Amino acid sequence: MKKGDKKVIRGWVFYDWANSVYNLVIASAIFPIFYNNITTNRFLSDNNLETLPEGMEVTVEFFGATISSSVLMSFVLSASFLVVSILSPMLSGVADVSGSKKRFMQFFNYMGATACISLFWFQDVPIEVGILSIFIASIGFWNSLVFYNAYLPEIAEPKDHDRISARGFSMGYLGSMILLVICLGIVMFTGENGSNTSWSFVLVGIWWFSFSQITYKVLPNNVYGKKKEKGAVWKGFKELQKVFKEFAKTKRLKRYLAAFFFFNTGVQTVMIMAVYFADKEIEWPEDDGGAGLIVSILLIQVLGALGAFLMSKVSQRIGNIKTLSISVSIWVLICVAAYFVKTPTDFYMLAAAVGLVMGGVQAIARSTYSKFLPETTDHASYFSFYDVTEKVGMVVGTFSFGFLQLWLGSIRYSVVSVAAFFFIGLILLFLVPKEETLPIAKTAK
Helix, strand or coil: CCCCCHHHHHHHHHHHHHHHHHHHHHCCCHHHHHHHHHHHHHHHHHCCCCCCCCCCCCEEEECCEEEEHHHHHHHHHHHHHHHHHHHHHHHHHHHHHHCCHHHHHHHHHHHHHHHHHHHHHHHHCCHHHHHHHHHHHHHHHHHHHHHHHCCHHHHCCHHHHHHHHHHHHHHHHHHHHHHHHHHHHHHCCCCCCCCCCCHHHHHHHHHHHHHHHHHHHHCCCCCCCCCCCCCHHHHHHHHHHHHHHHHHCCHHHHHHHHHHHHHHHHHHHHHHHHHHHHHHHCCCCCCCCCHHHHHHHHHHHHHHHHHHHHHHHHHHHHCHHHHHHHHHHHHHHHHHHHCCCCCHHHHHHHHHHHHHHHHHHHHHHHHHHHHHCCCCCCHHHHHHHHHHHHHHHHHHHHHHHHHHHHHHCCHHHHHHHHHHHHHHHHHHHCCCCCCCCCCCCCCCC
């Protein structure tokens, strides 16, 4: 396949448009508010309360154990990321040997979309069953991305990776914002039981499935013409072992991945848990009904698309590592500031800052890793290391977030502790060498 084909690149970018609705509507916006409302109403009903007393924590019964609703969500998401971190390296080796990246990508795409649709019945089933849907949806979303990201070095030259990666994230932010607005139109007509809100989850599944067909229509399934052979699973493990030995020799790639582990742990933890923090800690007007949260999320989406574009321009001038260092420094300040935020106005200002650096750091982080890869045909296996690093970090981030809240009794301490991940990541970025010492090096700085 010839690199730089505009049709293929447009198709690849469209998967960001297709899948980002999960990240916004399910992971960040509508579902967290829906989940908090459902669990709060059940808690009030079970305890014969009309309103939630100040300082009282909403708890749920989960397999006989009583646990905070927000802590449960952080633990369940941590478990899903752990599953992804185990599956992705196993399957990526098989994908590289058999040339079946697209098939794996489709499988997890369709599994995740179906799980999103099943959230329609969340309020009508036991909490254990409803949580299973979000667990499977998370696995489908994140596992599909390892195969999706692995296409970037195959469809474009290294000099174009920043621009194309940023274009993908920008498309994702804009596309998901469109569906969010549609979902808000539905939520405005929601009855007391929230039944209309559930249709938002159905739309996410349909959107994700439908627009991904544009991607699958143009992406090749077997770029390097690998032949299907018996024993693909065993050969996949051997392939992964070979790639790991190559990876172990790359000083720059290893150091970058170590830095990525920490700063991306911070980014993903903020993305996943921010709404739960804002819903609990910000002093919204009594008649707000979640509107303030939605406005802040829309603000993040608009500025996220802009931030991804601007940061790709900055990286062209000063280099990827310097650009990431600036962005991560801003993240440290954001996390510290979040501890003191109480009013909606303060939160909107914080959301604006988050939006400007969120899209940019994600886009540049992905393209930087792609640039640092050696010449290889095993892109899925190499990106599985990236994916495992990301997911293990998300396990650590979400688990520590929930654990600190459980231990210290305040979600504010959990938020400010995220700054530590960014700070360590920043220090490690300074240790990434400008050039690789091996002849497999590429030109990114």
